[in-house]
Amino acid sequence: MADAGNSAAIAEAFADGPAYVPYLAVGDPDYESSKAYVEALDRGGADIIELGLPFSEPIAEGSTIQGALVRALEAGMTPDRFFAFAEEVDVEAPLVCMTYYNLIYQYGSESGPRPFVERAAAAGIEGLVVPDLPAEEADPLREACDEFGLDLVFIVAPTTVGDRLDRIMSRVSGYVYVQARLGTTGARDDVSDQTTQSLDRLREYDVPKAVGFGISAGEHAERIVAGGADGIIVGSALVDIVAEGVEEDRSTAEVADRLEALSRELKEGAERGYAARAEAAESTATEPR
Secondary structure (H helix, E strand, O other), rough: OOOOOOOHHHHEEEEEEOOEEEEEEEEOOHHHHHHHHHHHHHOOOOOOEEEOOOOOOOOOHHHOOOOHHHHHHHHHHHHHHHHHHHOOOOOOOOOOOOOOOOHHHHOOOOOOOHHHHHHHHHOOOOEEEEOOHHHHHHHHHHHHHHHHHOEOOOOOOOEEEEEHHHHHHHHHOOOOEEEEEOOOOOOOOOOHHHHHHHHHHHOOOOEEEEOOOOOOOOOHHHHHOOOOOOEEEEEEHHHHHHHHHHHOOOOOHHHHHHHHHHHHHHHHHHHHHHHHHHHHHHHHOOOOO
């Protein structure tokens, strides 16, 4: 059975309705603009914010987020600057770090995940998402997260079943990142049918299920939450706004306004889906037998 979670802030984000979980790469396109953009997500209704710590080989990412990570690295982002960013950014939503295991393992004066997790906790990070870490090799990181009170979030793909699913769900805490479709990250114009199948497989596990990969509009958020998700994770659609701002030389304030507006649309869509689901459940419960 999945762990109940270490972070009270993450648990609270899922307690009263669907959680909107946006993602941006920290330092894209520069340190100060990135702070303004993350703060815009918070104003737009974010319940949890996933902060991408750039890595040079992001195997799970599509071209949109790869571009963001490259821009951030070229602007000088490092793990230590990332932690300073987490300490300085002015948001209410709890922060989760999404990065790759090499950076975690190599951080600090001793090898292994503990120094990274200790520093993350000191910076106010509430959880970690590590796309390239197999559940079978995750025990040292999970132990460090338990020691310092962080949640460890795993990604479940549409093809994850059987013993492998059980191994992942025995180590996850906070929430599980439900991959809506096969492939890499990227905004889409539709919602995959694989989402419902994935949520059905996870119903027996007592941990919030947040769906990501491809969500780009309020309509998508509404459908996914109405279908049973506890939250939505949105990255590429937001990163696209940042990239367009760079390409079109838009001001930081204009880009921030667009991020806030899309965030509100996505949050409101999720809330509509939650209301529709509650109404359907009530209708079913009152039907005569």
